Amino acid sequence: MSTTDTDTAAGKEAGTPPEGGTAPDSGAAGEERELGVAGSQLSTAPAEEINVPSLGPLGWARWFWRQLTSMRVALLLLLLLSLATIPGSLVPQTSIDQLKVQDFQNRHPTLTPIYEKLQLFHVYSSVWFSAVYLLLFISLIGCIVPRTWQFIGQLRGRPPAAPRRLTRLPAYTTWRSEAEPEQVLLAAQKIMKRRRFRVHASGDAVAAEKGYLREVGNLLFHIALIVLLVSFAAGQLWKTEGTSLITEGGGFSNSRTQYDDIKTGQLFNSDDLAPFGFQLDRFTATYERNGPQMRTPRTFRADITYWEGADGAARKTSIKVNEPLEISGYKVYLLNHGYSPVVTIRDGKGDVTYQGPVVGLPIDGANLTESVVIKVPDYRDKNGKKDQIGFQGQFLPTWVRSHGMFSVFPALDNPTLVLTAYHGSLGVDGGTPQSVYQLDKSRMKQFMESDGKTKFARALAVGDTMKLPNGAGTLSFDGVKEWASFQISHKPGDQGALIGAVAALVGLAGSLFIQRRRVWVRAVTGADGTTVVEMAGLGRTEYAKLPEELADLAVRLQADAPPAPDAEPDPEPGPESTTDSTQDSTKESAENSVGNSEENSVRGSEEGPAKDPTPESASDTADPADPAEGARA
Amino acid sequence: MNLAAEVNENLAHYSNVLIYSAMAVYTLAFLAHIAEWVFGSRSAVGRTAAAITSGAEAAQRATVTVQAGGQRGATAVLERPKIVTRSAAGSRDVPDGPGAAGGTEQGDVYGRIAVGLTVLAFLFHAVGVLFRALSVRRAPWGNMYEFSTTFAMVAVATYLVLLVLKKNVRWIGLPLVTTVLLDLGLAVSVLYTASDQLVPALHSYWLWIHVSCAIISGAALYIGAVSTLLYLFRDRYEAQLENPEGKQYRQAVKSVLARVPSAASLDKFAYRINATVFPLWTFTIIAGAIWAEAAWGRYWGWDPKEVWSFITWVAYACYLHARATAGWKGRKAAYLALIAFACYLFNYYGVNIFITGKHSYAGV
Ligand code: HEM
Numbered sequence: 001m002s003t004t005d006t007d008t009a010a011g012k013e014a015g016t017p018p019e020g021g022t023a024p025d026s027g028a029a030g031e032e033r034e035l036g037v038a039g040s041q042l043s044t045a046p047a048e049e050i051n052v053p054s055l056g057p058l059g060w061a062r063w064f065w066r067q068l069t070s071m072r073v074a075l076l077l078l079l080l081l082s083l084a085t086i087p088g089s090l091v092p093q094t095s096i097d098q099l100k101v102q103d104f105q106n107r108h109p110t111l112t113p114i115y116e117k118l119q120l121f122h123v124y125s126s127v128w129f130s131a132v133y134l135l136l137f138i139s140l141i142g143c144i145v146p147r148t149w150q151f152i153g154q155l156r157g158r159p160p161a162a163p164r165r166l167t168r169l170p171a172y173t174t175w176r177s178e179a180e181p182e183q184v185l186l187a188a189q190k191i192m193k194r195r196r197f198r199v200h201a202s203g204d205a206v207a208a209e210k211g212y213l214r215e216v217g218n219l220l221f222h223i224a225l226i227v228l229l230v231s232f233a234a235g236q237l238w239k240t241e242g243t244s245l246i247t248e249g250g251g252f253s254n255s256r257t258q259y260d261d262i263k264t265g266q267l268f269n270s271d272d273l274a275p276f277g278f279q280l281d282r283f284t285a286t287y288e289r290n291g292p293q294m295r296t297p298r299t300f301r302a303d304i305t306y307w308e309g310a311d312g313a314a315r316k317t318s319i320k321v322n323e324p325l326e327i328s329g330y331k332v333y334l335l336n337h338g339y340s341p342v343v344t345i346r347d348g349k350g351d352v353t354y355q356g357p358v359v360g361l362p363i364d365g366a367n368l369t370e371s372v373v374i375k376v377p378d379y380r381d382k383n384g385k386k387d388q389i390g391f392q393g394q395f396l397p398t399w400v401r402s403h404g405m406f407s408v409f410p411a412l413d414n415p416t417l418v419l420t421a422y423h424g425s426l427g428v429d430g431g432t433p434q435s436v437y438q439l440d441k442s443r444m445k446q447f448m449e450s451d452g453k454t455k456f457a458r459a460l461a462v463g464d465t466m467k468l469p470n471g472a473g474t475l476s477f478d479g480v481k482e483w484a485s486f487q488i489s490h491k492p493g494d495q496g497a498l499i500g501a502v503a504a505l506v507g508l509a510g511s512l513f514i515q516r517r518r519v520w521v522r523a524v525t526g527a528d529g530t531t532v533v534e535m536a537g538l539g540r541t542e543y544a545k546l547p548e549e550l551a552d553l554a555v556r557l558q559a560d561a562p563p564a565p566d567a568e569p570d571p572e573p574g575p576e577s578t579t580d581s582t583q584d585s586t587k588e589s590a591e592n593s594v595g596n597s598e599e600n601s602v603r604g605s606e607e608g609p610a611k612d613p614t615p616e617s618a619s620d621t622a623d624p625a626d627p628a629e630g631a632r633a
Numbered sequence: 634m635n636l637a638a639e640v641n642e643n644l645a646h647y648s649n650v651l652i653y654s655a656m657a658v659y660t661l662a663f664l665a666h667i668a669e670w671v672f673g674s675r676s677a678v679g680r681t682a683a684a685i686t687s688g689a690e691a692a693q694r695a696t697v698t699v700q701a702g703g704q705r706g707a708t709a710v711l712e713r714p715k716i717v718t719r720s721a722a723g724s725r726d727v728p729d730g731p732g733a734a735g736g737t738e739q740g741d742v743y744g745r746i747a748v749g750l751t752v753l754a755f756l757f758h759a760v761g762v763l764f765r766a767l768s769v770r771r772a773p774w775g776n777m778y779e780f781s782t783t784f785a786m787v788a789v790a791t792y793l794v795l796l797v798l799k800k801n802v803r804w805i806g807l808p809l810v811t812t813v814l815l816d817l818g819l820a821v822s823v824l825y826t827a828s829d830q831l832v833p834a835l836h837s838y839w840l841w842i843h844v845s846c847a848i849i850s851g852a853a854l855y856i857g858a859v860s861t862l863l864y865l866f867r868d869r870y871e872a873q874l875e876n877p878e879g880k881q882y883r884q885a886v887k888s889v890l891a892r893v894p895s896a897a898s899l900d901k902f903a904y905r906i907n908a909t910v911f912p913l914w915t916f917t918i919i920a921g922a923i924w925a926e927a928a929w930g931r932y933w934g935w936d937p938k939e940v941w942s943f944i945t946w947v948a949y950a951c952y953l954h955a956r957a958t959a960g961w962k963g964r965k966a967a968y969l970a971l972i973a974f975a976c977y978l979f980n981y982y983g984v985n986i987f988i989t990g991k992h993s994y995a996g997v
Contacts, residue, residue: 508915
C-alpha cells in the first residue's frame, strides 16, 4: 500500500494498513474504514474538497489551486468550453468568411458594435474563449502531475490488505476445504500471478490487483490532449500559408514574390521558405451532364512537374482536390480553377504587342462565366503614335445565343470571348498598384462602331480575329487554357498533432476498456477443523464481469482446495441456492449483474448487523462502506 | 454507357421500393410491440411492484451462480461456485422488470412477432440501402437522405446484434422502431434526393471512414440516449415506490415502468454504450480532420459541422467526468448525457438545415 496518496481520506488511513484483518480497532466504524482502505486508490482521481480554508494568503492560494485542479471544476470548465464554442457557429466568423461578416454587419448596424466588443466575430481567438481553454489546460496539468506521482507510488506499493469481512464486498464466495490454509494461499498466489495479477500475501490472506493499465491509459489520454494543444499552438506560430494562381504552362517557385498572397505565423521568417517549385502542365475538369445535379463538378485534376531543392530532378505527378502534393514539408492543395483565353494583339502598325493567356475571373461559379481584362501599355496606333489600350469583357465557356451574355455550362462546349476596347491612359504608370483584373476607365475612351453611335463590341469564337475600328489594331482569339489556383502551406505542428491524436485514442481505449479490480483470498482453519476459504472481488461499479471473473478464479482454486464433501453445516450460512437448475438464466443475470426477480426470491437473509434496513436512504454522497465509492472518495 | 445509366436508375428505383416496404413492415412491428406492451399491462407486475421493493428491503443480496468455462476435468459441483453479489451502497436493490410482455404468454408472443418483423424490415431496409449504394457506386451517405436511411439501418443493426448477444434489450424495441419510422418518414418525404454522384470534395476513402464511424457512433449513442431517458423515468418510479405517500405517476405509466430494467441496470447499460462509443467518436473527429486537411488544406477550420462535433465530444467528456465526480453522478450525469446526444442530433439535422457551411453539399 502506497503512502504517497495524501489527497484522499482513505489514503491517509492507507498509511497504516491493518495487517491481515487483525486490525486493533473493531466495531462498525473500524470496519467501514477498512473497507474504505480496500477500495482506496482504485483510481487516481483527485479528492473532492469543498471546505473553505481559514488560513492566510498561502492557504488561500493552496485552496484555489486545489479547486482549479479538482474534478468538479474540471467538469465545470468542460461545460463552459462547450457553451463557449457555440456562438462561433451562429455568428459569421472573420476567419472563415470575411464577406459574410461584412454582410452581417451591414444588416445589423446596432448589434455590430456590441458583437465587436464581445469579440463575437472571432470567437476562437477571443479573450474569453482563450481564457476558458487555458484555465482548462492549467487545470489539466495541475491534475496530471500529482496523479502521475500518485500512480507511480501505487505501482511501487502493494495491493491493500484484505478487509476483515470479505462478505461485504460486491462479489463474494466461500467454501470449506480439506486442504491446509497455507497450501490454499500458495495455490491462490500462483493462480493469480499466472493471470497477471499483482499479488501480495500477508497473514492469513492474499491480496491481488490487476488492470493498472487503465490508469496509464487515462494519464496518457490527458497528456496527449496537452500535446495536441501545444502542437496546434506551434503550428500557428510557425506556419506559412499562401496562394498562387497558375495557367497551364506556367510555373511556381517557392519564394515570397511568387505568392499572390501569403500569411505567416508570428515566428516565421520568410528566409525559411524551402526551395522547390512546380509547373502546371495540364488541368482537367469534368462535369455532370444530366440530371438534377447537372454542372456539378466530377473531377478536378492538375498534372504537374515538380522539383525539390535548387536544382532537383523534375518529376511528374497530379494534384486532386483530396490529394495534395507533399514536398519539402509543404503541402500544395488544389483550390480553384478557371479559364484563360489565349490571345494575340497587334497594334496599328501590325506589331505583336501582347501574346499569351489572360486569366479570367469567374463571376458565376456554376457555369464559369468569367470577366476578362487585358491591358496593353506598349502600343502604337497606325500612325506610330504611342498610346495605351485596354480590353474588357467576358469569357463564356458555353455560349448559347438565346441565353445572353452568360455561360450555360462550365465545360468548353462553345467557348466565346466577348470584348469591347478602350484607348487612353491605363493609369498604370502612376505608381499606385492596380488590380490586373480591373480596368480603370476614368481616363480612357471606348472605341465606337463606324456609325459613331454604337459602342464597339465583338463576340469571338476560337480562331476569330477582331479588327479595332479605324485600323487601330487586331485581337485574335487563339485558344483557351485552364488556370488553377493552389494553396501552398507549411504547418510544423502536424507531426505532433498526429502523435497526440493517436496517443489520445490509445489512452482513451485503455482508460475506458480496461478495468482495475482487486481480489482477496483468505484461508483460515474453521471450528470443525476444515479450512474455510473465502474469496472476494472489488471493482468499479461499471465492471459487470466481476462475479464471473471471481467464479473463474474460484474454480481454478478449487482444483487445489477441493470443497469438503460434507458441506452440510455451512460455517457462513450462505443463501440456499436453488438457482443451479436454471443455469442459463443465472449466467445471464451475472452479466447484468443484477438478479431477476426469481433470484431475488431466494436471497438469503444472513448476518443481521451488516444489513442496512433502508438501503435506499443512502444518498449519492460518498459512503465509506461502499468500496467503489471509497475508491474515489 | 446509356445501358449502365438505365441499370442504375432501376437500382435506385428498387431501392426506393425496398425502403417503402421496410417502412410498412416496421409499422407492423410497431403495432406488434404495442400489442406486447398492452397485453403485458394485464400481468400482475404493476400490482405487485410495491411488493418487490419491500422484498428487496428485506434482503440486499442476489445470489448468482456462474458457470466458469474451460474446466473439463472438474466435476459438476466444482464448476459452479456460488458468487454472492451485493450492489453498491446508494443504489437501490430493485430487480429488473420482466420486460414488455410482463411475463404474460400472449404479450410474449406479440413481442416475438415484433422482433421477427423487425428482422424482416431490417432485411428490406439493408438491401434498399445496398441498392442505393450500388446505383451510385459509392458509399450510401452522400446526402441527408442517404445518411438518414443508413443511420436508421445501423441503429436497428445495433439493436439486433445486442439481441443476438443475449443482452437484455428487448424493452428498447418499441422506442427504436418508433424513431426509425420517424427518421425514414422524414427521409423519404423531406430529405429525398435523387441518386447521384458526389462533388469532388467528397471523393476520398476518408469519407468512408469518417462518415461510417459517425453513423455507427450516432446509432449507438441513440440507443444509449433512449436508455438514459428511461433511466430518469425509472429512477423516479423507484423513488416513488419507496415513498408511496408522495407524488405518483399515473397507473398506466407505472405499469410500463414496472416492466423495464431497474434504474441501476439502465444506467449501467447507457454508460457502457456511451463509454464504448466515445473513443469511436473521438476517432470520427480525428478522421474528419484528416479528411478536411486533404480536401481543404486545414485540419480544423471551425466550420459549423466541426464546431458541433467538437461540442458533442466535449459534452460526452463532461458526462464521463460527471460519473466520476461526487455530487454529479446519477441523474445529473444522465441529464448531461441527454444534452450531449441533443448536440449530436443538432449536428446531424440542425447544422445541415439551419446553418450553411462547407459540409452542406448535394441538395440538403
Ligand atoms: C481537456 C479536457 C478534458 C477531457 C476532454 C477529458 C476527458 C476525459 C475522459 C474521456 C475520461 C474517461 C472517463 C472514464 O474513465 O470514465 C476522463 C477521465 C478522467 N479525467 Fe479527464 N478530461 C479533461 C480534463 C480533465 C481535467 C482538467 C482533469 C483534472 C481534474 C481531469 C481528470 C480526470 C480524471 C481524474 C479521470 C478519471 C476518472 C475516473 O477514474 O473515472 N480531466 N477524462
